[in-house]
Amino acid sequence: MKNKIIPKNKEIVMRDDDFIVSKTDATGRLTYCNRIFIEFSGYSEQDLLGQQHNIIRHPDMPRSVFNLLWQTIKSGEEFFGYVKNMSKEGSFYWVIANVTPSYKSSTGEKIIGYFSVRRKPDPAKLKIIESIYQDMLAAEQRAGTRDAIFAGTKILTDIIEPTGKDYREFILSI
Ligand SMILES: Cc1cc2nc3c(=O)[nH]c(=O)nc-3n(C[C@H](O)[C@H](O)[C@H](O)COP(=O)(O)O)c2cc1C
Numbered sequence: 001m002k003n004k005i006i007p008k009n010k011e012i013v014m015r016d017d018d019f020i021v022s023k024t025d026a027t028g029r030l031t032y033c034n035r036i037f038i039e040f041s042g043y044s045e046q047d048l049l050g051q052q053h054n055i056i057r058h059p060d061m062p063r064s065v066f067n068l069l070w071q072t073i074k075s076g077e078e079f080f081g082y083v084k085n086m087s088k089e090g091s092f093y094w095v096i097a098n099v100t101p102s103y104k105s106s107t108g109e110k111i112i113g114y115f116s117v118r119r120k121p122d123p124a125k126l127k128i129i130e131s132i133y134q135d136m137l138a139a140e141q142r143a144g145t146r147d148a149i150f151a152g153t154k155i156l157t158d159i160i161e162p163t164g165k166d167y168r169e170f171i172l173s174i
Pocket residue numbers: 022023024028052053054055056057058066069083084085097099100114115116
């Protein structure tokens with residue numbers, strides 16, 4: 001379904017007090033979406049539940065960002081990141097997302113799913129992120145499928161390393 005959508009240069013902007021919330025199972029399949037998620041995505045709740053979270057993936061997003069997201073949350077850490085999403089009719093909307101693992105309460109060890117809350121990003125910060133993502137995407141495309149993640153991640157690492165921060169500190173400091 002998602003592959004047929006043609007991206008439009010039309011932005012939908014989050015309101016200051018919006019929270020976009022979703023939950024997934026351990027494989028990233030949607031198990032819960034709040035009202036604002038449904039509104040921005042343009043899909044019905046029925047369309048969304050059971051689908052992979054990439055149903056709202058925007059083609060401008062570098063693959064390396066999602067690679068980092070999954071590496072981080074699978075290892076039990078929380079992830080912060082800026083994400084450009086795409087609605088059912090092709091519009092885009094930027095979010096700053098926090099994604100955390102949910103654990104089986106009895107053991108506290110096994111990850112049973114993930115939980116994500118998104119807020120409206122600061123437009124000035126988005127300018128910086130957009131430029132970094134464009135460079136990452138271009139590097140991924142130049143490198144080709146096999147080496148895309150390495151090439152995209154290198155762009156990000158080369159920007160962050162000289163700051164002396166780790167990824168999380170860098171993102172939160174922008
Ligand atoms: C809790 C959670 C929230 C996520 N939120 C988003 C999101 O808002 N937008 C998005 O494109 N991918 C999101 N993802 C990542 C997707 O699962 C997927 O990795 C990404 O869309 C890239 O899809 P692809 O690997 O098919 O290219 C989320 C994953 C999890 C576990």
